[in-house]
Amino acid sequence: MKNYTLSLSAYSDIKKMNYEEMAEWAAEIYAKGVKAGRASVTSVEAFPAVLEAVLKSTYDIGGTRAKAIIKQMGKYLSGENTGAGGGEGEDAGNGKEDEEGK
Numbered sequence: 001m002k003n004y005t006l007s008l009s010a011y012s013d014i015k016k017m018n019y020e021e022m023a024e025w026a027a028e029i030y031a032k033g034v035k036a037g038r039a040s041v042t043s044v045e046a047f048p049a050v051l052e053a054v055l056k057s058t059y060d061i062g063g064t065r066a067k068a069i070i071k072q073m074g075k076y077l078s079g080e081n082t083g084a085g086g087g088e089g090e091d092a093g094n095g096k097e098d099e100e101g102k
Contacts, residue, residue, distance in 0.1 A: 048074075 055066035
């Protein structure tokens with residue numbers, strides 16, 4: 001992680017800001033952090049496969065349930081599922097067993 005050092009002149013400028021300017025400054029800092037964070041991730045495509053392997057190796061989670069969890073996480077991370085959590089996915093709890101019988 002790269003450390004951020006606040007210069008004395010930047011600190012002086014920040015102290016003089018009103019509410020709107022401070023909110024804009026904070027939003028810019030946040031956006032830069034998000035951009036840097038996304039750039040630092042090297043294997044976004046590999047994450048679902050690794051997550052699925054971990055879920056399948058977890059007791060009482062089979063292939064179908066693992067895929068349903070990954071699908072729901074994808075929806076949540078993409079902003080499609082903005083409701084307060086805790087709900088079951090489309091395939092979750094439907095009484096059907098997955099191919100492994102779990």
